[in-house]
Amino acid sequence: LEVDMFARGAAIPIRNAAPYAYASFNFLASHPKIDAARIGIMGFSYGAILSLLSASSHQTASYLSEDRKFAAHAALYPACWIHAAISKGETDLRSNETHRDFTGITVDTYQRTTGSRILLLAGDRDSYDDPDSCQQFVVSLPDNTKATYKLIVYTGVGHGWDSPHDKNYRHYAAHKGRGGMVNHHGNKDTAAQSRNEVVTFFKETLLTKH
Numbered sequence: 001l002e003v004d005m006f007a008r009g010a011a012i013p014i015r016n017a018a019p020y021a022y023a024s025f026n027f028l029a030s031h032p033k034i035d036a037a038r039i040g041i042m043g044f045s046y047g048a049i050l051s052l053l054s055a056s057s058h059q060t061a062s063y064l065s066e067d068r069k070f071a072a073h074a075a076l077y078p079a080c081w082i083h084a085a086i087s088k089g090e091t092d093l094r095s096n097e098t099h100r101d102f103t104g105i106t107v108d109t110y111q112r113t114t115g116s117r118i119l120l121l122a123g124d125r126d127s128y129d130d131p132d133s134c135q136q137f138v139v140s141l142p143d144n145t146k147a148t149y150k151l152i153v154y155t156g157v158g159h160g161w162d163s164p165h166d167k168n169y170r171h172y173a174a175h176k177g178r179g180g181m182v183n184h185h186g187n188k189d190t191a192a193q194s195r196n197e198v199v200t201f202f203k204e205t206l207l208t209k210h
Contacts, residue, residue, distance in 0.1 A: 001028060003050070011046050014053060015104045021054050022063035025070065038206045040072035042198065045159065048078030055118055055148075056109045069114040072205035074198050076121045077159050079128040081176045083110060084137035094177025101173075111142050118149045119201045121194050123157035127174050127182040152197060160184035162191035 003020045005011055021041065029036035043051035051073045053059055060069050082102065085093060087110040093099050120138070124131040131153075138151050154161065163184045174180045 003047070005046055005050070011101070013101045013103065014049060015102075017050050018053065018059060019063060021050055022060075025064065025068070029068065036068060038071055040074065040202055040206055041070045042074040042076075042202075043078070044076045044162075045078065048075035049082075051075040052078055052083060052118065052120075053105065053109060055113045055116060057112045057114050058108055060114050069116055071116055072202060073116060073118045074121075074201060075118065076162070076194060076198075077123060077126055077128075078120070079126075079173055080120075080122060080134035080137045081129050082173065084133055084140055087111065087137060087140040095172045095179065097172045098177060110140075111145055113145050113148060115148060117201075117205050119198065120149055120151045121154070121197065122151070123154045123159065123161055123190070125156060125158040127159050127180070128171075128176070130176065133176070150201070152194075154190045154193070157187045157190045158183055158185060161187045162194060 001024050003017060003024055005017050025039055025041075028034050028039050041051045041054055043049065052075045054070055055073045082093065082098065086102065086105055087107060089107050093102060120134060122129070122134040126133070130136075134151055134153060138146055138149050141149070159182055160167075163186045165184075166186060167184045168181055170180065171182050172179045174182045
């Protein structure tokens with residue numbers, strides 16, 4: 001089941017996308033053949049941001065009943081500099097557009113989570129980030145939250161390494177909010193590695209007996 005975060009031709013603010021993610025959870029959980037305790041969420045780029053934020057205990061409590069949560073979260077290249085900045089309490093996100101997108105997202109969003117496991121995959125040449133932005137984000141988290149993360153940083157690849165076609169575009173949040181070009185260069189080897197990592201992760205988290 002996919003949340004269409006670009007239904008109107010442009011990305012909708014994260015705060016507006018979150019209800020759709022949780023509505024999708026409830027839709028799946030209502031199916032008689034689906035175990036509500038084994039529903040995961042996965043996203044790429046902007047969708048990866050939603051996957052990370054849906055691990056927040058506050059966000060989850062706002063939309064789901066007390067005993068429900070996503071069982072696992074996979075996030076591929078989620079522009080880690082933004083999460084690191086907010087998690088550290090920084091308020092300067094460098095553009096009105098980024099502030100708009102992340103209105104309502106606070107330190108608490110990242111530091112208090114549901115306890116479900118999180119797989120974070122990134123490349124060290126991502127046009128949005130510094131090479132260590134995702135490491136800096138995870139390091140900023142409390143120990144109990146940090147323990148739920150598995151971070152893998154692939155060497156020599158950037159944003160959208162699993163894209164079938166190379167492309168370039170301008171985005172306001174690129175280069176740690178300074179804005180500029182984002183480069184997508186597909187890498188078949190890394191795409192295969194990341195796909196295997198995600199499949200293994202969801203097998204471990206969703207197929208384990210409860």
